[in-house]
Structure formats: C-alpha cells, structure tokens
Amino acid sequence: MKIINEFKLTLDSRSINESFARVAVAAFVSQYDPTTAEIQDIKTAVSEAVTNCIVHAYPDSIGKIYITVKMTDEGLVKIYIRDKGKGIPDIEKALEPLFTTGKEGELSGLGFTVMQSFCDKIKVRSKVCGGTTVALFKKLNLK
Amino acid sequence: MVELKYDSDRKSLAAVIIGEIDHHSAEGMRDKIDEAIYVFKPHKIILDFTSVSFMDSSGIGLIMGRYRTSRYHGGEVFVKVKDERIKKILSLSGIDKLVSIIGGKNEDNK
Numbered sequence: 722m723k724i725i726n727e728f729k730l731t732l733d734s735r736s737i738n739e740s741f742a743r744v745a746v747a748a749f750v751s752q753y754d755p756t757t758a759e760i761q762d763i764k765t766a767v768s769e770a771v772t773n774c775i776v777h778a779y780p781d782s783i784g785k786i787y788i789t790v791k792m793t794d795e796g797l798v799k800i801y802i803r804d805k806g807k808g809i810p811d812i813e814k815a816l817e818p819l820f821t822t823g824k825e826g827e828l829s830g831l832g833f834t835v836m837q838s839f840c841d842k843i844k845v846r847s848k849v850c851g852g853t854t855v856a857l858f859k860k861l862n863l864k
Numbered sequence: 865m866v867e868l869k870y871d872s873d874r875k876s877l878a879a880v881i882i883g884e885i886d887h888h889s890a891e892g893m894r895d896k897i898d899e900a901i902y903v904f905k906p907h908k909i910i911l912d913f914t915s916v917s918f919m920d921s922s923g924i925g926l927i928m929g930r931y932r933t934s935r936y937h938g939g940e941v942f943v944k945v946k947d948e949r950i951k952k953i954l955s956l957s958g959i960d961k962l963v964s965i966i967g968g969k970n971e972d973n974k
Contacts, residue, residue, distance in 0.1 A: 738889035743918075761918075761949055768920040772887040819955070827894065827925030834956055835921050 726792040740833040743767040768831040770802040780808025796863040803854040809847040877906035884918040
C-alpha cells in the first residue's frame with residue numbers, strides 16, 4: 722500500500738477551530754470522491770479527536786494540535802491527530818464508553834466510542850506529560 | 865443556533881437547533897435553552913434536532929445537561945430526530961433510556 726498524497730495542518734487548541742479542522746480534513750479527502758456517509762464519518766471522528774485535544778490535552782492552556790492525513794493508493798485514509806499535552810495515564814480506561822475525567826462542562830465520555838464506531842480502526846498512543854497521538858483509519862470505497 | 869418556541873400557556877418549550885453541534889457551538893445553545901427553562905419552567909421540553917447538519921458527541925452532553933436542568937422542576941425532555949447518523953450517536957450513549965426520542969421509527973411511541 723503506497724501513500725499517494727499527504728496533508729499537514731497545525732492549529733491552536735481553541736474550540737473555534739473544531740469546525741475548521743473537520744472541514745479541512747473533509748476537503749482533502751473529498752478529492753477522492755468519497756460518499757457523503759464516508760465524509761460525515763470522517764468529520765465526526767476528527768471532531769471528537771480534536772475536541773479531546775482542546776478539552777483534555779490542554780485543559781488550562783492553548784497548545785498546538787498537529788494533524789496529518791495520508792491517502793493510500795487503495796483508498797485507505799489515515800488521519801493522525803497529535804498533541805503535546807498532558808497525556809492519558811490509562812488508555813484502556815479512557816476508551817471505555819461513558820468514562821470521562823472532565824469536571825467542567827457537559828462531557829458525555831463518548832468521544833473514543835464515536836471514533837471507533839465511525840472509523841474502521843483507531844489507535845491511541847500516549848505518554849503522561851508527553852502528549853497523545855490518535856490514529857484514525859477509514860477505508861473509502863473508491864469508484 | 866437555537867430558536868425557542870413556546871406554546872400559548874408556556875407549558876411547553878421547543879428548542880429548535882439549527883446547524884452544527886460541536887463542543888464549541890454547544891455552549892451558547894446550552895445557555896440559551898437553560899435560561900428559558902429556568903424562567904418558564906416548562907413541563908415539556910422538546911429538543912428538535914431535525915435541522916442539525918452535523919453533530920458529534922457534544923450533542924449527547926447537550927441532551928444530558930437539559931435533562932438534568934429540567935428535572936429540578938419536573939419537566940420532561942423529548943428529543944426529535946430524523947437523521948440516521950444522529951440516531952446512531954444517541955443509541956451509543958443509551959440516552960434513550962432517560963429521554964423520549966420522537967421522530968422516525970419511534971414516532972408511534974410519542
């Protein structure tokens with residue numbers, strides 16, 4: 722499987738950028754003529770991952786969010802969303818539906834569940850105080 | 865954006881949500897709906913999601929929060945949904961056990 726195109730984006734962890742991030746990723750993937758459902762799946766998963774960076778990785782400050790999107794010749798979209806924030810001490814726990822550490826606002830604890838449900842596969846790598854990378858994989862049915 | 869509609873005796877409040885619901889936009893929607901709930905104490909609150917073009921799990925937080933706010937004065941929350949993707953997110957959360965989902969297949973249960 723060969724990477725045929727790649728796109729990188731760095732953003733401030735400001736909540737106003739949530740919409741921009743998912744639309745930017747969707748615009749890049751749209752070049753490959755995905756279905757509306759595939760694009761909506763990608764937008765939803767990206768929105769969850771970026772919100773996690775804003776709410777959990779950098780709870781008290783503005784940090785950078787690094788997004789890389791790679792497109793393979795077989796129609797597999799690989800989206801990497803990375804931060805240099807506080808990290809996740811227990812990934813297994815974080816992946817549990819309805820689990821949340823957030824004390825402020827109204828967090829449903831469903832971010833990773835939604836990502837898993839709308840992508841073919843997700844991977845999470847994290848180090849306490851060293852940041853987190855969430856990888857989202859979505860296979861497009863290329864026409 | 866949220867449009868609020870009341871019935872004549874103000875016992876029922878419909879909050880029609882228009883556009884995209886994410887963590888950023890949900891905050892303003894939450895404040896506007898809660899203000900109306902606190903002031904008018906409606907018995908019935910309908911959160912109308914039929915004009916929502918995008919929603920992530922922040923929409924669940926929005927429903928859960930309004931369920932809690934309205935419970936203080938005994939108000940009941942209904943969620944009106946049409947979009948299959950939004951229904952899928954609602955079912956992942958199990959929120960349908962707390963609030964009544966109306967629209968689509970569950971219309972008969974209204």
